[in-house]
Each structure stands twice: as structure tokens, then as C-alpha cells.
Amino acid sequence: MNGDEHHLPILRRKGVRPFPPRVSSFTRPFWEQLGEGRLTSTICNRCSRLTFPPKPVCRGCWSDDIAWRDIAPDGVLYSFTRVHVVPRAFLNDALYEIGIVDLSAGIRLMCRMVGDFDLFVPDMPVSMVVLMYDDGPLFGAQPKGRLTTP
């Protein structure tokens, strides 16, 4: 395991996740690590390609010789939106914000955004957080340096 620089703040969220992910024997390590404050994914042992979400095969070279890696939680906000017209499953969550984050590890992902929407600008530094609901974790991002309350 790496040091604390790879530890994500864990923010408590009331209730259950609105549209929870399925968990397979392959993806279970991702969600369990996330619950403990670590963002992980898979890297190919043959061609060294890191990917997200984690995959049991490498999309670069089709090798199935892959390994789990911690991903540093810092990056920049590529873009974002606030969703006003929402699916029924998310009615209790509305309004909510989502964003596309480019992590320094070379990974792009989409996630929930946390923080003051009016202050979001593309290319601002962000860091990943864990959103811990009653039934399990999701991942999110917030402006870097923001004080978080567990």
C-alpha cells in the first residue's frame, strides 16, 4: 500500500445510493477499497496500460494478465454540468452536479461533483473523495484544498 497521499476523504451521505452499481467478484475489490478511502483500477502487466473503470482484460493489448493499482486522487476538472431534469431514480438527489475529471495518473473518469457549483471552472485542480451512503460508497471530486467534514 502507498502512503497517505493516496487516501481519499470519506464524506458521509444520508440514505442509500440512488442507482447503485452491481458488484461482481471482479469489481468487488474496487468497491471495497473505495469504502476504505482508496481509488483503484487495473493496469496491464504486459503493455502497462492503466484503464478506468477496472477491466478483467486489457483494452490495449487484450492481455488478461492485469493487476490492481492505487490511483493518485488528484487531477483537474475537464468539464461539468448541473442536471435539472432528472431520472425518477434521482428525484431525491435533484439538483445534482456531475463532472469529467482528468487525473494526474493519466485517467479520465466521470463522477459526482461536490462543492460550490458557482465556483467550478474547467481546468481547476480537484481531488477525489468517497461519498459514503448507508448502503455503500460512490466516488466524487471536489475542488482541491477544500476543507472536508467527515
Add this chain to the structure above:
Amino acid sequence: MRNAAILGYGAVPVGIYQRVKDGCDPPLEHELAVKVALDAARMAGIDKTDVNGVVVAHPGDHTKQGYFHTFLTAYLGLTSNSTVVQVLGNGMTAGLAFDEAIRLVRTGESDCVLVIAAHFESGTATADHLDYSIRLTGDVDFQSIFGAVPISWYAMAARRYMHEHNVSRAQIAEIAVKNRRQACLNPLAQFRTPITLEEVLSQRMIVEPLGLLEVPGRADGAAALVVTSEDFARSSGKPHVLVRSRGYFHEGEHQIADRHVDMTAYKSIQVASAAALDQAALTLDDISVFQIYAPCTIVEVAATESLGLFPRGKGWAAAADGRSAFDGTRPVNTSGGHLSRGHPPEATPLYDVVEACLQVLGRAGKRQVAGAEIGMTVSELGNYNAAIVHLLEGRP
């Protein structure tokens, strides 16, 4: 390989058909599908014994009748020794249905194919429809979990584009005003009341920075084509539209890549359009009119720039100064496009083919592009993860 041609087309105005209204029984999806099929067949001057292939655009989840292709084939009393098939390809669905009909003709398996698309969704509440559609436009276990509705990806493209090119929401919104002006002249259009830029900008937000008139409305629709061999079309003696070429490219991503790439440089449309132009030995300057899949204002901007019609960062200006209007030098979405002609997703690309036919046959009335000869149609899937392009030449 033989050439394919469009000998007939039919469409009902895009609108709200499925939703139950007081004192009005809504039509069933196949009733409109059969109507547009017969309209297309009558224009083509064919009868049912001429048809030996049926390609149906897979209707969305909210059309009640399943196995729609065999159901419609039976409803129309058709037999086939070629193929009866339903085609699915996200927003590209009806574009691929058209493409499959062309392939059946080009390979000689069919002389005359009926292409039908009917999209009914307005009977389903928007929130319930979104429960379904978030499963389409994202990884259900790693992206849909955050509530990424389909147009939220375009909203993020808009935000990024505004940032990179120092362009305002109002400048991009010029697309909505331009396209509404064109829809006002189109009897098939869903929205035909003129709008101003101020009205576009004052609507409620849907996915920031896009408001109600910068995204497509809910819509139903039905359209059909008769696709035949060139010889069949010639011997009919009727005006027809020759399919000059096609291009296709899938970039190998689903919505977004897992690495840092430019989200508003649509590689798929660049490659697919270059292939289509190359195959027909034409250049962009030879194309009179462009029908481009663009559910939101930003998508027309990014797609026309990627296609090479306008410089990067300047696609919006062509709408503002009229260059991309039907009477401009680069006419785009002359029907009013997704925003105003309307967007019944699984049928939309056929509506765009119908508009291209109207233009290159000189039948587009008050929105006619003067001297239009060759039209380009483009449909896409996902966040322009793939594009299919057809070049269509009028033989009036």
C-alpha cells in the same frame, strides 16, 4: 456493385402522438408506420409485389409492440425472399436502417426495399424515460450511477467548448434561433413559432449551461423510404435520389475515453465524411446542403467544425451571420434540425434523409437551397463515438 436510389419517401409531422389527451384517442405506432410506408410506396409508384426486403429501425423501449419488423411486414401483407430485419444503433438507428437497405440493393439481394422508422415515447413521463436512457449513454455500473442523462454529456461538451474557445452560451445559442427560422418554413416541423435569442436564453435550465430551447424536446414521429436499384429507379421514369457514397467510423469509445482527449473534436465525423467524399470523388464544396445529427446547439457547432465547414471555435458564428442557414453558403439542418424540426430519436435520421431528398429534388418550398444537387446526411451514436455519412444526389 450496383448503385442504390431513393424512389419514394413519407413522413408525418414530428410531434406528440402517443401521449393520451382529453377527448382524443392517440394513434398506435404501427398505424403511423403503415401510413408513411404507403405514402413512400405511392410516390415510388410501386405495389407490394415489388418489395422484397423490409428494414425497420428498432423502436425505443416505449413502443409497446415488440418484434416491430415482422409485425409490420405482416400488417402490410408483404413476403420477402431477401430479408426482414430490425436495426439498432443508438441515435444512428434509422441511419443504419437506411444503410442496410442500400447494402441489400448494392449486393443484388433486393431490388426494392421498404425502410420504416416509428418512434413513440411521449406517453412515458420524462423522469421514467430518463431511468431508461441513463442506462444507454454510460457504463451502468461506473457512470449511470451518477445520473448522467444523455444530454448531460453534450452539456459538458458545451462547457468545455466555451472555456477553450472563449465563446459564450449566447453565441452557441444562435444555432437554436437559426434552426427555428428554418423550421417555421417546414410543414414536418414540431416547433414552428419564431424565437429570439433572448427567449432562448431566458428558458429554464435543463442541463447547465443548456436550457429548454438548446436541447431537443420530447417527440414522436414516423418516416419511411423506398430504396431501389438505380436501374429500377431509372426505369420508373420518376424523379429519384441516387446514393453516391457512404462512410462510417467508430472511434472505439462509449461516451468518453478513459484518457485525456478533446471531447469536442469529433474524429468519427472527420473520418466518415472523408471516406464518403473520397468514394464519390467529391469535396465539401460540391455538397449543397448538410443534414447533421445534432440534438443540442453545441453538437451542431462541434460537428460542423469537425466536418471542416467552419474553423475551430467559430462554428457558432455561421449561424449568427446566416452562413449556415438555407440561404447561406453552407446550409446546415435546413429542416430545423433536432431542436425545431424535432427529434424522435430512432426515426430522426430518416427525417434527415427525407429533408435531403426534398432539397436535392427541389421540393423544399420556402426553405429551398437554390440549385441544390447533392446533400450530405450524418447520424451518430453516443457522444459522436461513431458517425455514418451518406451523400445523396438528386435526379429530378
